Amino acid sequence: MKPSPKSEANRTGPLLRVASLSKHHVQQRTFSRTEFAVSAFQDVDLELFSGKTLALVGESGAGKSSLARCLALLERPDSGKIEMEGENLLALNRKALFGIRRRVQMIFQEPVSAMNPRLTACEIIAEPLAIQREGTRLQQRERALELMEQVGLEANWERRLPFEFSGGQRQRLAIARALALKPSVLILDEALSNLDASNQALILELLAELQISHSLAYLHIWHDLRLVSQFADEVAVMYQGRIVERKKTHDLFASPEHSYTKELLATVHSVESILLERSA
């Protein structure tokens, strides 16, 4: 029996497809009423696949975070499409979006400011479940404890407040919260940049494990190109609001085309050569 074309597409096609997405912010000059548009990003095309990591690199102000916020359905882009398994999310109304939100979760750069300072660890992890009205309180708590264990937090820390955790533990807490609704896409907005090297490695390892066990698609906004080369399947380079290059990681590092990509890679090489010289 032949599988229907749609389910076939689901299995091999992209989980999330972004097509010619554009967004601008309206700004106002101080002391005047004139408004002007600042483009955040234009004509962005991306595809995310289950179990794969797409790294998004680029300088500050290139529009990476804006794009991430649009994909997390926090902001509405001006034009273009965001398709989840063929369904255009931008055509949905508020109510329909409410259900879709569980499938895309975001992890913020500073975990501590991304958590309600008044809630305990357990309440924070259960928060998405509570908002989405999933299960009874008791079930929510059980799920939260289960998730704490999954991300390597001890269950008897459930009553701790966010500020009582170390940086690495907080990021684990954020990951646990993001996983609570069993999403299929995880957007990490420079989620590792506030951590020291050993914690970065530990969290990356955890993320890699979770990616396999939950077949998650990652969109990882990232600065550290050496880690990108090891952990990403595909890299998109963003420059002045546009994606200037998108390739498999190996291809990009082997043969960068755009001048900005070359510049970016050159900085990594120069840092490495300095380190080599030092150690020699």
Add this chain to the structure above:
Amino acid sequence: MPQCIRWNRSCWSGLHKKGPMKYFARRFFHATLLLLAVSIFSFTILQLTPGDFFAPMGLNPQISSRTIAGLRSQSGLDRPLPVRYGHWLRDVLKGDLGRSFAYNSAATPLLAVRARNTLLLTGTAMLLAWLIAIPLGMWSAVHRGKWGDRAAGVMTSGLLAVPDLVLFLVLLLLAVRTGWFPTGGMVSAWFSDLNAWNKVKDVAEHLFLPALGLAIATLPTMLRHVRSAMIEVLEAPFIQAARAHGIAERRVLFRYALPVAANPLISLFGFSVGTLLSASLLVEVILSWPGIGPLLVDAIMAKDVYVVIGTVMLSSLFLVAGNLFADVLLFATDPRIRVE
């Protein structure tokens, strides 16, 4: 409900290391020291100013200097300052604030009645101001930059720019011209003939104008605090995270933003409780409310020292107690402070 699992967390469970009692005992000790310092300071300052309550009598040729000296020794004003201070302190611990020379009576009951009147006025005004400031400030924060928020901003700036004196005089003018409200005092002349309900009504009518004036005078500061505290929290990533989960806006406002924005507001609330006895001086004098303000002004003019010191001490006590109250509130509402 994000407030799930609340049941297994008692209010004080986050506590370890130093208990709260130790902290509050220390605060209490500091407060006592502060009050002592204030009393010594007031005694010294009043002593340093020229003349005393009986000095103006020397201008009257019919009163002999012997009589004045006699009155002075009778009142104890001729004794050295440390001795007088010691006596005063001993009496205060027994609840006696000394004598009022001007009223020729004990100062404590006099001050008690006036303080009660002032608290009625300031308490009403403060309640009114907070009841307006919190919803309006929240509304402004949510509709930031829109015309409603701008209008509120212009209004608060305007009110901040108008001196309180002018505001109260305008209110007084309004009351006199329209005759809608009584313009002075706390009760009508026929107060004692009224039944209980009409007595309450009479006081409320007299209260309206000064309370409104005081509320309008304190409103702008509160409104701005509420607005800026809310704006700061509404921009926090944890609010966005909750929004990304699809949280309802009303819930964001009341369950997420307001509790987290409350800390600076609680401090401000403590401060406003602290100023309950001292904030209303101007309005009391202008709209002749029989509170502690006019009493203090008269007492200073007449050098009725124990009344002045008693008023100052009561005000200081309120300030200290207000701040302590705010700390207790913060302690009770914010788990972070509890654990630290």
